[in-house]
Amino acid sequence: MGKADGFLIYDRELPKTRDPKERINDSNEIYTPFPEEKTKEQAARCMDCGVPFCHNGCPLGNLIPDFNDAVYEGEWERAAQILYSTNNFPEFTGRICPAPCESSCVLSINKPAVTIEHIEKSIAEKSFELGLVKPKPPKKRTGKRVAIVGSGPAGLAAAAQLNKAGHEVVVYEKDDKAGGLLRYGIPDFKLEKWTIDRRLAIMEQEGIRFKYNVEIGRDTTLKKLHKKYDAVLLCIGSSKPRSLTIPGNHLKGIHFAMDFLTLQNRKVAGEVIPAEDDIDTKDKHVIVIGGGDTGSDCVGTANRQGAKSITQLQYRLMPSGHRSHVNPWPEAPMILTTSSSHEEGCERSWGWLNKEFIADENGYVKGLKVVELEWKNQREYTEKPDSERILPCERAFIAIGYERPVHDAFQVNFDFEFDNRGNFKLQEWQTNVAGIFSAGDSFRGQSLVVWAISDGREAARAIDIYLMGSSELPSKDLSKLQLA
Numbered sequence: 001m002g003k004a005d006g007f008l009i010y011d012r013e014l015p016k017t018r019d020p021k022e023r024i025n026d027s028n029e030i031y032t033p034f035p036e037e038k039t040k041e042q043a044a045r046c047m048d049c050g051v052p053f054c055h056n057g058c059p060l061g062n063l064i065p066d067f068n069d070a071v072y073e074g075e076w077e078r079a080a081q082i083l084y085s086t087n088n089f090p091e092f093t094g095r096i097c098p099a100p101c102e103s104s105c106v107l108s109i110n111k112p113a114v115t116i117e118h119i120e121k122s123i124a125e126k127s128f129e130l131g132l133v134k135p136k137p138p139k140k141r142t143g144k145r146v147a148i149v150g151s152g153p154a155g156l157a158a159a160a161q162l163n164k165a166g167h168e169v170v171v172y173e174k175d176d177k178a179g180g181l182l183r184y185g186i187p188d189f190k191l192e193k194w195t196i197d198r199r200l201a202i203m204e205q206e207g208i209r210f211k212y213n214v215e216i217g218r219d220t221t222l223k224k225l226h227k228k229y230d231a232v233l234l235c236i237g238s239s240k241p242r243s244l245t246i247p248g249n250h251l252k253g254i255h256f257a258m259d260f261l262t263l264q265n266r267k268v269a270g271e272v273i274p275a276e277d278d279i280d281t282k283d284k285h286v287i288v289i290g291g292g293d294t295g296s297d298c299v300g301t302a303n304r305q306g307a308k309s310i311t312q313l314q315y316r317l318m319p320s321g322h323r324s325h326v327n328p329w330p331e332a333p334m335i336l337t338t339s340s341s342h343e344e345g346c347e348r349s350w351g352w353l354n355k356e357f358i359a360d361e362n363g364y365v366k367g368l369k370v371v372e373l374e375w376k377n378q379r380e381y382t383e384k385p386d387s388e389r390i391l392p393c394e395r396a397f398i399a400i401g402y403e404r405p406v407h408d409a410f411q412v413n414f415d416f417e418f419d420n421r422g423n424f425k426l427q428e429w430q431t432n433v434a435g436i437f438s439a440g441d442s443f444r445g446q447s448l449v450v451w452a453i454s455d456g457r458e459a460a461r462a463i464d465i466y467l468m469g470s471s472e473l474p475s476k477d478l479s480k481l482q483l484a
Contacts, residue, residue: 003044017343053330060454061086076123080127089158091199103331135205152179163207188263241402259279261298286395287311296339310346312346313370316350437462438455
């Protein structure tokens with residue numbers, strides 16, 4: 001490594017965020033510029049461990065100490081070559097990944113972890129700045145055709161890899177633009193959409209075709225795609241939201257979180273939303289039910305819309321700020337985290353059970369009846385006597401996860417096998433129907449963008465083997481350096 005004692009000299013440092021009072025007035029990313037020299041210092045903190053646990057922590061198997069060293073030395077092209085050998089879209093993961101690699105960083109045993117996510121974003125942006133990321137169409141085509149249903153991170157990663165192998169790739173998307181969750185689920189203040197458009201332009205120049213506003217079951221059938229193409233890959237996500245089954249859940253003003261986030265992203269993109277379809281929180285008392293990233297994104301979005309108050313409820317008790325003895329390194333730390341959205345304004349409340357939504361005279365929600373919980377252990381609780389109360393609630397957003405993929409239209413033509421959660425059952429990434437594969441949340445269940453990219457890459461390799469008998473595409477076990 002370039003600086004063996006860097007972790008002793010430099011403290012962990014990240015780009016500053018814009019003032020919360022300022023940034024809630026726009027939908028731009030929240031971070032301010034960070035000097036290149038400081039990024040090199042952060043890369044110097046990497047210890048070049050004998051066993052780099054960060055490799056295992058990263059679903060993509062990124063070669064983290066190697067690109068850290070290259071960044072410290074100022075060798076951006078070498079850093080890009082290393083990073084792109086395992087990750088097609090570091091410009092995405094460097095912005096929105098929860099960085100499980102940092103949780104596994106050996107330095108984090110007793111010091112703040114290396115700023116791996118920031119370094120990854122820096123390499124990605126430097127790669128574009130230096131012109132290292134260019135369209136690279138395959139030198140020859142195989143004559144094989146692959147259809148990919150869904151243009152989220154799994155579908156895009158698979159498309160990039162299969163195109164690189166020389167196959168003709170056509171991506172079918174039910175929306176009017178590509179990106180899936182990246183475009184319509186993640187707010188612009190976390191991922192501005194020009195980053196997606198920039199990448200899509202390169203993919204199109206490499207020969208990948210996108211067909212928009214095509215929904216399976218409405219505009220075509222899976223049977224037709226199966227007949228037309230040599231292989232079909234289903235990357236449809238896990239988008240059936242889990243409902244909150246309490247009295248009053250039918251009232252107006254109660255919405256699933258993703259419906260709210262999607263409309264806001266469309267508005268930020270300049271689309272005009274009809275008044276009857278819009279979800280607006282301006283001057284409203286807002287309650288967000290669910291404590292994950294999606295709930296946090298609802299908080300940030302409601303802040304930008306000018307909500308009167310925002311309360312985020314969770315039924316579990318507030319986590320500790322430190323690891324417990326049953327949650328040791330290098331496991332993902334089950335500790336209290338505070339997002340940038342929380343910093344912008346939100347009352348977070350733990351240990352509450354939702355009992356009933358209360359209606360006004362017009363059928364809109366006006367309150368939420370809750371009761372405080374007393375937990376006996378991790379699974380059992382009782383309701384605390386005399387703790388029931390009604391919270392003001394004029395807009396409620398349900399962010400408690402997803403049940404399964406929306407694959408009903410596919411079952412019309414094929415008798416797919418699913419696991420007990422309703423996800424596709426796969427063997428070597430192939431469903432029980434020959435030639436039809438799946439990847440991402442539609443087989444894994446709701447998960448991280450970084451896992452979706454990893455799944456897309458691995459499924460692409462499996463399809464290449466299915467079509468050609470062998471594959472030169474890399475996998476996490478067979479990593480070959482190649483600048484994307």
